Amino acid sequence: MEKILRNKENQIIFELAGVSQDLIPAYELCLKAFHFWKQGRIFDTIECLEKALDEFQKFKAYKEVANILDFLGDLYQSRGNLEKALKAYKGCLDICENFEDELSTIIIAEKITQIYREKKDYEKMLTYLYRILEIAEKYKDAHRAARAMAGIGDIYTYKKDYQTAKEAYEIAFKIYKNLGAKEQAEIVKKAIDNLPNF
DSSP: OHHHHHHHHHHHHHHHHTOOGGGHHHHHHHHHHHHHHHTTOHHHHHHHHHHHHHHHHHTTOHHHHHHHHHHHHHHHHHTTOHHHHHHHHHHHHHHHHHTTOHHHHHHHHHHHHHHHHHTTOGGGHHHHHHHHHHHHHHTTOHHHHHHHHHHHHHHHHHTTOHHHHHHHHHHHHHHHHHHTOHHHHHHHHHHHHTSOOO
16 A cells, blocks of 8 residues: 555656656666665665666666666665776766866866875866866856865876876965865975976
C-alpha cells in the first residue's frame, strides 16, 4: 500500500513540475538512486543513475544529463575512480559550456582541476584554471580569481618557470590581502618566499 501511495505521490509531483511522460521513468530511477544514496548504497546509486542517464540522453534532456554526470563524478571520485570521475565531469562541462552556463562551468572546472591535482597531472590543470579565471573576472568573483591565480602559480613552479609563478602568486597575494583573507594571503606569501632565486 505504501508503495502505491508513494508512486501516486511521485506522479502528482511530476505532473506539477511539468515533467514529460517520456522522462518519468528516468526521474523515477533518480528517486530510487537518491534513496539508495541516503542508505549508503553507493553501487546501487551509481547503477540507477547510469540507467537514468541513458534514458535522459535518449530524449536529449541535457539539463538532467549534466546534473547526473556531476553527481556521478562526485560518486566516482569518492570511490577513488578518478578516470571515471574525469569522464563524467568533462561530459558535464561540455553541456554547461554549450548552454553558456558559466556559473556551473566554473564549479565543474574546479572539480576537474582538483582531480588533476590528485593525479599530479599538473599540466592539464592550466586550461581549466584559465577558464575559471576568465569567468571569475567576468563575475567579479575575487576569491575564485585568487584561487585560480594561486593554482597557476603552483603549476608554473612545478614547470620551473619561476618568473611566471611569482607573477601569478603576487596577483593572488594582492587579491587575498585586499579581501582581508589573511590565512590565504599568508599561504601564497610562503609560496613566493619558497621560490628559488632566479
